Amino acid sequence: MSYTTFREAYGALKAHAETLRSQQEPNIDDLLRIVEDSVAAFKVCQQRIDAVEKALEAALNEMESGEWVERGEERAGDSDVTNGNDVTDEIDDDDAPW
Numbered sequence: 001m002s003y004t005t006f007r008e009a010y011g012a013l014k015a016h017a018e019t020l021r022s023q024q025e026p027n028i029d030d031l032l033r034i035v036e037d038s039v040a041a042f043k044v045c046q047q048r049i050d051a052v053e054k055a056l057e058a059a060l061n062e063m064e065s066g067e068w069v070e071r072g073e074e075r076a077g078d079s080d081v082t083n084g085n086d087v088t089d090e091i092d093d094d095d096a097p098w
Contacts, residue, residue, distance in 0.1 A: 001037055009044035012037060 003009040016038045020026070 001040070003041050003044045006045055006048040009041035009048075012041040013045065016041075 001012070003012065016034050019034065
């Protein structure tokens with residue numbers, strides 16, 4: 001089977017693991033198919049994890065170099081240095097989940 005998302009691939013891995021755990025004796029006829037499908041699912045999961053790691057590293061590097069603050073000035077909680085306004089004034093306390 002061809003997986004396109006981490007969730008699908010991870011779900012297949014979990015299902016295959018449960019299938020193998022629950023068998024009293026291994027079903028050799030299905031084993032090759034399960035292994036091949038599991039390898040394909042694992043590759044998709046690994047690719048998605050690698051992509052997320054790279055994105056997180058890039059974001060952390062931006063934060064450490066100061067680029068994150070410059071690009072994120074309009075985020076809630078940051079001060080608007082250009083006109084002296086505090087962006088937190090724009091936050092509505094009724095929107096807070098706590």
